[in-house]
Amino acid sequence: MKALLWNIRSVNTQKAFTRLINLNKRYQFYFIRLMEPFEDRxxxxxxxxxxxxxxSTVNVNGKI
Structure with missing residues (x-):
């Protein structure tokens, strides 16, 4: 089972989302965990x- 855990500042900056998509296509992760306290549901x-x-799940308290 392959997993990606990433404490990312903002998935929308520095082409990070595109990189995540490409990593997922390449490695076919079973699950991806993005620890981003400032994104919403x-x-x-x-x-x-x-x-x-x-x-998907979300932690609504704004903390990792």
Whole structure:
């Protein structure tokens, strides 16, 4: 089982999201964990859909 855990400052900067997509295509992760305390539920759902993942969860307290 392959997993990616990334404490990322902002997934929308420095082409980080494109890099994540390319990493997922290359390694086909079983799950991806993005630790980003400043993203909201709507953004998470968009990431989940773009990665083709079945499930997503969000921590709403704004902390990692």
């Amino acid at each position: 709507q953004e998470l759902e968009e990431y989940r859909r773009k990665f083709g993942m079945k499930h």
